Amino acid sequence: MGLDIGATKTLGVRLDDDGRVLEQVREPTEPGPEGILRTAAQVVTDLGSAASIGLGIPGLVDPERGAVKHAVNLGVDGEWVPLRAELEQRLGVSVAVENDVNVATLGAVALSGIRDLVYLSIGTGLAAGLVLDGTLRRGATGAAGEIGHVPIDPSGALCQCGQRGCLETVASGRALAEAWPSGDEPPAQALFAAAAAGDVKAIAVRDRFAAGVADAVRTLCLSVDPTTIVLGGGVAHLGAPLVEAVADALRAQAAASPFLTSLDLAARIRAVPADQPVAAIGAALLGRP
Amino acid sequence: MGLDIGATKTLGVRLDDDGRVLEQVREPTEPGPEGILRTAAQVVTDLGSAASIGLGIPGLVDPERGAVKHAVNLGVDGEWVPLRAELEQRLGVSVAVENDVNVATLGAVALSGIRDLVYLSIGTGLAAGLVLDGTLRRGATGAAGEIGHVPIDPSGALCQCGQRGCLETVASGRALAEAWPSGDEPPAQALFAAAAAGDVKAIAVRDRFAAGVADAVRTLCLSVDPTTIVLGGGVAHLGAPLVEAVADALRAQAAASPFLTSLDLAARIRAVPADQPVAAIGAALLGRP
Structure with missing residues (x-):
C-alpha cells in the first residue's frame, strides 16, 4: 500500500x-x-x-x-x-x-522500467529525485536533487530561500503563476493554451519558463548525466506540449555549442504518465x- | 602500477x-x-x-x-x-x-578513506569526478561531473564550449591566468600572494575566482550532496589559502539563506594532499x- x-x-x-x-x-x-x-x-x-x-x-x-x-x-x-x-x-x-x-522518482522508475533517471518535479517549487544505476541517491544530508536553489542569474529575482536568481524563481509552478496569473484556471494550462493560440506575450512567458526548466535539465545532466529526465509535478500534467517546449529550449541552448549538442539532452526528456x-x-x- | x-x-x-x-x-x-x-x-x-x-x-x-x-x-x-x-x-x-x-577522484577516495566524495579538478579547465557511496559515477555518456560547462551568468564571458557564462569562464586555471597574468610565476600563486600582501586589485580577482569555485561546489552539493568536496587540479597546489578563500565565499553566499546555511558547505571542502x-x-x- x-x-x-x-x-x-x-x-x-x-x-x-x-x-x-x-x-x-x-x-x-x-x-x-x-x-x-x-x-x-x-x-x-x-x-x-x-x-x-x-x-x-x-x-x-x-x-x-x-x-x-x-x-x-x-x-x-x-x-x-x-x-x-x-x-x-x-x-x-x-x-x-x-x-x-x-x-x-521510484514510481517513475517502476513505470518506465528505466533504472537510471532523474525525476524533475515542477510543482509549486522545483526539486529533483535521482535514481542512479538503480539506487535512490538521497545524499549526505538529504539535499541531493535540491536543484531549485541553484542560482543561475546574478541579476535574477530574489528566491524564497534567500538567494538570488535560483532556478526555482523561473522554473516552478509558483514562478509560472506569478508570470501568468489566470484566475480559476491552472496557470500552466492557461499559459500554454494562450501561447498555442499565438498570444505573443504568452509565447514569451512560456519560452522563458521552458528555458528555465531546460537550465535545470542541463545542470542535472552535467552533474550526473542520467539516461533519462522525467518531468513530473503539477506542471507536467501539460504533457507533450511541455516536453516540446523544453526540448526546443534545450536545442536552442545547444545551438552554439558542439559539446552540448553532442549530449543530445532534448532526446532525454519525457513527461511522467499523467494518468x-x-x-x-x-x-x-x-x-x- | x-x-x-x-x-x-x-x-x-x-x-x-x-x-x-x-x-x-x-x-x-x-x-x-x-x-x-x-x-x-x-x-x-x-x-x-x-x-x-x-x-x-x-x-x-x-x-x-x-x-x-x-x-x-x-x-x-x-x-x-x-x-x-x-x-x-x-x-x-x-x-x-x-x-x-x-x-x-579514485585516488582522493583512497587517500582520504572517504567513500562518498566529489573531486573538483581546477586545472586549465574545470571538471568534477564523483564517487557516490563507493561507486564511480561516469554517467550515461561519460558526462557526469562536466560541471565546468554549467552556465551561471547570462551576461558572463563566452566559453570555449560555445555557451556563455559557464563556471569554467570564472573558476579555472585558464580564467585565473587571464584575470591575473603573471609572466613566469604560476598565476594562482602570484595572485594569492599579491592578495595576501594586501593588493586591492588582487583581492578582488581572488575573491571573484573563489566565488566561482564556490558556485561550482554549491551546484554539485545541490545535485548530489556529497559528504566531502576535494579541491584538486593544478590550482589546488595552493592548499589551505584556496580552501580558506572558497570557504569564505561559501559562507558569504549562505549569509542570506538559512537553507544554504543549514547545509554547511564550507565545512565540506578540503584540498587534495599536494605531495x-x-x-x-x-x-x-x-x-x-
Whole structure:
C-alpha cells in the first residue's frame, strides 16, 4: 500500500505483486501532525489490509527514523513528527517514510522500467529525485536533487530561500503563476493554451519558463548525466506540449555549442504518465520489505 | 602500477598491496598516439614489472574499450586511440584506461578513506569526478561531473564550449591566468600572494575566482550532496589559502539563506594532499583486477 500525502489531499493505492494498481482512494488531508496521522489511517482503512505501507510526504524526511519536519503546507514545522512509529502503533503493520519527490522518482522508475533517471518535479517549487544505476541517491544530508536553489542569474529575482536568481524563481509552478496569473484556471494550462493560440506575450512567458526548466535539465545532466529526465509535478500534467517546449529550449541552448549538442539532452526528456499516481506507486514499492 | 598521462609529463607509480607508493617516476610525454604509447611503455619499463596497469588520461575516454579521443593537448583528436589493446600487446599485462579526473577522484577516495566524495579538478579547465557511496559515477555518456560547462551568468564571458557564462569562464586555471597574468610565476600563486600582501586589485580577482569555485561546489552539493568536496587540479597546489578563500565565499553566499546555511558547505571542502600523486595512485587502483 502506498500513500502520497499532499497539502490538500492524500492519495492511496493498493498494488498487486507485480506493482499494478488494484485500487485507489483519496481523502482530504487534515493539517497538523495529528491530522496527517488521522488522514493516513483513514486512507489505509479505506483500502483494506496491507502487508506493508509506504508514505511519501513533502518536507525534510529522515527515512531512518521515519520522521518528517518542515512540511509547512501540511502544518508541520520545526519539530520532528515520528510518522512511522505512530502509524506502526496504530495500524500494526510496517511503515516506511520518504520525501514525496523521492517516492515519485521510484514510481517513475517502476513505470518506465528505466533504472537510471532523474525525476524533475515542477510543482509549486522545483526539486529533483535521482535514481542512479538503480539506487535512490538521497545524499549526505538529504539535499541531493535540491536543484531549485541553484542560482543561475546574478541579476535574477530574489528566491524564497534567500538567494538570488535560483532556478526555482523561473522554473516552478509558483514562478509560472506569478508570470501568468489566470484566475480559476491552472496557470500552466492557461499559459500554454494562450501561447498555442499565438498570444505573443504568452509565447514569451512560456519560452522563458521552458528555458528555465531546460537550465535545470542541463545542470542535472552535467552533474550526473542520467539516461533519462522525467518531468513530473503539477506542471507536467501539460504533457507533450511541455516536453516540446523544453526540448526546443534545450536545442536552442545547444545551438552554439558542439559539446552540448553532442549530449543530445532534448532526446532525454519525457513527461511522467499523467494518468498514473506515480508518487503513491513509488511509496508502495518503497514500503515493500 | 598507475600512470597519469599529462600534456607535458607522464607520471608513474608502483604501489604495494596496501596502496602505498613504493616508487615514482616521470617522463616527458611525447605527443600523438604513438608518442603516448611509447611514453607509457617507457614509464612502465622504468618502474619494472607489474601485475596490472591503470592509466589516467585527459580527453573523452571509453573505459569499456580502453580507448581515448579528443585529448587535444596530447595531440589526439577525433579518432579513437585504442590505448588498452596496444599497450596490452606491447607489455603483456592487463591495462585499464580512465579519464584523468576520474582516476584522481579514485585516488582522493583512497587517500582520504572517504567513500562518498566529489573531486573538483581546477586545472586549465574545470571538471568534477564523483564517487557516490563507493561507486564511480561516469554517467550515461561519460558526462557526469562536466560541471565546468554549467552556465551561471547570462551576461558572463563566452566559453570555449560555445555557451556563455559557464563556471569554467570564472573558476579555472585558464580564467585565473587571464584575470591575473603573471609572466613566469604560476598565476594562482602570484595572485594569492599579491592578495595576501594586501593588493586591492588582487583581492578582488581572488575573491571573484573563489566565488566561482564556490558556485561550482554549491551546484554539485545541490545535485548530489556529497559528504566531502576535494579541491584538486593544478590550482589546488595552493592548499589551505584556496580552501580558506572558497570557504569564505561559501559562507558569504549562505549569509542570506538559512537553507544554504543549514547545509554547511564550507565545512565540506578540503584540498587534495599536494605531495601525493593522486591521479597515478587512482589509476593504479583502477587497474587492479
